[in-house]
Amino acid sequence: RGRSPHTVAAYRRDLTAFLATLAGRGVETPDAVTPELVADHVAGLRGGSEPQAASSVARALSSIRGFTRFLVEEGLA
Template sequence: MRLDRALDRYLRHVSVERGLSEHTVSAYRRDLAGYLDWLREQGVGDTGDVTPALVEGFVAERAAADPAPAASSLARLQSSVRGWHRFLVREGIDEADPAGRLRPPKQPRRLPKALTVDQVERLLDAAGPAPAPDDREAAG
């Protein structure tokens, strides 16, 4: 199936049948429009001509962009591509899923933010007064 036609069907599917928000559908449209433009630059005009190597090449090129995209942006892009190809197989448009082996990038682990002194004091105040020394001995 022609790329544009397949994209239109997918966007209609996620909008109408899955009921995704307009914002989400817009993000899918943006991500997949860039993907389809890239595929056309590679000489691909039909969904059946997309190979796993092409999908991996697209993702690798996007990941190597300068400035580098955030891991979350790259993960969303990959999710869009995987979802579109999965839809094409499920609907019988394509026989194989060229993005089936694609795995999202590892998200960087973030350290928890430390509480300020004021926040710690408010937390302790909310817990109530400290037990009296006699209360601690009876509890222990």
């Protein structure tokens, strides 16, 4: 989609962190992801030991939305 390599790397980091959060909660399938899990992940980004900037949190949410949209379009969720 014409994204810079830095943007792609940032999206990859965002999704890796989100998937790690899900794995830590025992979530193994896309159907098991709930809005509450996403909200908990975002809360962790905002208030963890190293709080993320608002722009980083917004980018993480954008990454998660894009990934979720991809899963739905591919019939995986």
